[in-house]
Amino acid sequence: MNEPLHNLRTVWWDSGPMLIDQTLLPATLVSVRCTTLDDVVRAIRTMQVRGAPAIGVTAAYGMALAAKLSRADVAASLLDDLQRAKVALDAARPTAINLAWATRRVLQVAERASELAIDQLRERILAEAEAIRDEDEAMCRAIGRHGADLLTEHRNILTHCNAGGLATAAYGTALAPIRTAHERGQLLHVFVDETRPFLQGARLTAWELQTIGIPLTLITDSMAGHFMQQGAVDCIIVGADRIAANGDVANKIGTYTLAVLAQAHQIPFYVAAPTSTIDLATPDGEHIPIEQRSAEEITHLGGVAIAPAGVSAAHPAFDVTPQQLVTAIITERGVIYPPFQASLRSMVEAAEQGR
Secondary structure, eight states: OOHHHHTOOSEEESSSEEEEOTTSTTTOOOEEEOOSHHHHHHHHHTTSSOSHHHHHHHHHHHHHHHHHHOOOSSHHHHHHHHHHHHHHHHTTOSSOHHHHHHHHHHHHHHHHTTTSOHHHHHHHHHHHHHHHHHHHHHHHHHHHHHHHGGGTTOOEEEEOSOOBGGGSSSSBSTHHHHHHHHHTTOOOEEEEEOOTTTTHIIIIIHHHHHHHTOOEEEEOGGGHHHHHHTTOOOEEEEOOSEEETTSOEEEETTHHHHHHHHHHTTOOEEEEOOGGGEETTSOSGGGSOOOBOOTHHHHEETTEEOSOTTOOOOOBSEEEEOGGGOSEEEETTEEEOSSOHHHHHHHHHHHHHHO
């Protein structure tokens, strides 16, 4: 395995949040330092950092940065600054629940520790952000172990967008079972959807798999059905930006299409995500907010127009896959099969009690 990628961190703390600028990959591997809260919000909104778990970790560090930069000298004032920071961070990208989950967790820790001296409170906030980062990597590796057991009968796997190490603190969610199976010596091949319009599959997933040494074939999104029809795909694994209480899954636009095709061709459709992605407060997919991004990301590619000037374009960044199309959900605590609702609730409650 390529050692640099094996140890690659997507986001970390070094006197402030540091992150890989994913808009420049695969041509350039550059890290960016966020010195203000606006820097963190901008990094999330512009997709310098993307992927629900990585966004959550970044937001947690954003809260720690807000605490560091706050001029408050009493806990009450610092908590007010943190509340304002949470509002700004949560608004950066509305669909990925890990973002609000992480900011809420940091704020709650700060509230419970408000009796500490102000400098100790700042240290406690940073420690919680670091814990969220460390837990994310551990969860991803556990997802890999549970998910790899499902791949023993599968060789050709199709994935969508990027749910690898770049989408998390490290190691990945949808790519975690593939990486773990590869490390165990299983021969695998991955079909990588390019994932228009931001090309996370072509730019990021293909780069990760190629660097690790896992054979892959890059395809356009519209080719997926063809390869399923030809019997070339054994299963599909995707990540998730939010899983509703009933098991409906919000993920990168195009995921729902794959799930429908998978059902038509009787191919297992797996979702890999940590329990922090499960949102029990959202009853079903109809209540998940779908981020609407700039139409220019559709009409332009690399800053060059690929559509007629003035043409109308739509750009929902995510879609919702109904739970009845999901074969199983792979989490760090095990694999969940339908019916999902009771199992998802039990898993989240167990995770909260175990923290």
